[in-house]
Amino acid sequence: MIIDMHTHIWHGRYEQHARDLVTNCERYGIDKVFVSGLQTQYSTKEQVKGQNADVARFLKEHRDVAEGYVYVNPTHDDAMDVLRRGIEETGMIGLKLWIATYCTHQSVFPLIEKCIEYDIPILLHAFYKAINQLPDETTGPHVAELAQRYPQAKLIMAHFGGNHYHGLKAIRDYPNVVTDFSGSIFRREEVDYAVKMLGAERILFGSDMPGCSYITNFGQVEEADLTEEERSLIYSGNTIKLFNLKYAS
Numbered sequence: 001m002i003i004d005m006h007t008h009i010w011h012g013r014y015e016q017h018a019r020d021l022v023t024n025c026e027r028y029g030i031d032k033v034f035v036s037g038l039q040t041q042y043s044t045k046e047q048v049k050g051q052n053a054d055v056a057r058f059l060k061e062h063r064d065v066a067e068g069y070v071y072v073n074p075t076h077d078d079a080m081d082v083l084r085r086g087i088e089e090t091g092m093i094g095l096k097l098w099i100a101t102y103c104t105h106q107s108v109f110p111l112i113e114k115c116i117e118y119d120i121p122i123l124l125h126a127f128y129k130a131i132n133q134l135p136d137e138t139t140g141p142h143v144a145e146l147a148q149r150y151p152q153a154k155l156i157m158a159h160f161g162g163n164h165y166h167g168l169k170a171i172r173d174y175p176n177v178v179t180d181f182s183g184s185i186f187r188r189e190e191v192d193y194a195v196k197m198l199g200a201e202r203i204l205f206g207s208d209m210p211g212c213s214y215i216t217n218f219g220q221v222e223e224a225d226l227t228e229e230e231r232s233l234i235y236s237g238n239t240i241k242l243f244n245l246k247y248a249s
Contacts, residue, residue, distance in 0.1 A: 001236040001247065003032045004214065006123065006158060006182035006206025009054045011039040011047065018058055020210040025065050028214060031236070032247070034206075035059075036069035036096035036123065041134065043073050043100065048082060056090045067243075069096035069123055074107040083111055087118055093243055094156075095122045103138045103146050112150050121154040121242055127162030140170030147174035154242060156204065160184045160194060168197045175202075178242060183208030186216055191224040191234075200230035204239050 009017040021033050035058055037051030048071060055068040070086025072079050072095060086092040095115050097103060103124050115122050124146075128139040140161035147155055157179040161167015164184065171177040179202065181190060194203050205221065207214040221234055240247050 001031050001232075002029060003034070003205065003236045003239045003247075004030050004207050004209070005032075005034040005156075005204050005239045006180050007033045007035050007209050008038050008211060009035055009051075009058060010211075011037055011050045011054055014054050014057065017210050018061070021058075022062060022065065024209060024214050028218065030065070030214075032065055032067060034067045034069060034094070034239075037071050038098060041099045041136075042075075043071075045073075045076055045078060048073055048076065052082070052086055052090070055092065059091065067094075068092040069094040071096045071098070072111060073100040074105065074111055075101055079107070080110060080114065083114060087120065094120050097122060097138075098125045099134055099137050101136045102142050104142050104149075105136075108146075109149075112146070112153050115154070116150065116152045119154075119244070121156055123156045123158060125159070126157045126167060127159055128166045129162060140167030143167075143177060144170045144174055147171065147177045151176050154178075156180060156242075158182060158206070159208075160190060164190045164193055168194055172197055178202045178204055178238065180204040180206035181220065182206030182217060183212045184217075186220065188220075188223065191220050191226070195224070195226065195230065200226065200233045201238060203234050204242070205235050 035055050037054045039047045051071050059066050059068050070092040072082050126138045143157045155177045160181045207217045
């Protein structure tokens with residue numbers, strides 16, 4: 001079974017991206033895609049509403065292959081209500097945070113506490129760059145700081161933190177943090193290094209499509225020096241456990 005737990009629909013491109021996701025599910029035998037909506041780094045309230053409406057539409061139209069994250073801009077005064085509606089009314093199963101603010105900003109804390117209450121994971125964009133680091137862009141050490149503050153939270157550090165040598169070391173000692181390698185740097189040894197650092201049980205499979213190529217991330221797992229059990233955990237087993245899903249892995 002394959003679950004791609006990190007995909008997107010960019011607001012304003014619904015038809016194209018929905019078609020791409022469904023086509024790739026059929027082409028590559030993907031059983032489930034977990035989708036969040038994105039648009040701009042500092043989305044307005046109306047943009048957030050549109051992004052989440054796209055995901056709600058995709059869930060309705062493609063329930064057989066889709067799960068959803070609710071996107072929230074923590075700096076908005078209605079952030080908690082956006083989270084509540086996404087989880088309680090739309091049936092989304094996780095929170096997505098992007099670059100609106102660092103994950104350690106005080107505006108994020110009430111959302112984390114609510115997710116602990118819901119018992120749902122939080123997908124955190126994290127990307128360390130040598131140059132052109134974006135303002136308010138979370139990195140691995142930020143994720144580690146949040147994990148230390150909230151050891152009960154289910155945190156997912158996306159993209160191996162952007163640089164696997166930097167991000168994975170930061171979260172190594174925080175068992176409430178797992179990581180995906182979607183949209184990462186695509187080096188051959190990344191998955192092997194992650195397994196050595198964290199164990200296969202803390203790695204999730206994601207592609208960041210349609211902006212990134214699914215087959216590239218799939219190839220990283222296929223070419224890594226893994227046992228079949230480890231591949232199964234990465235492809236689906238860890239995601240099923242983390243999200244308390246009922247799928248048969």
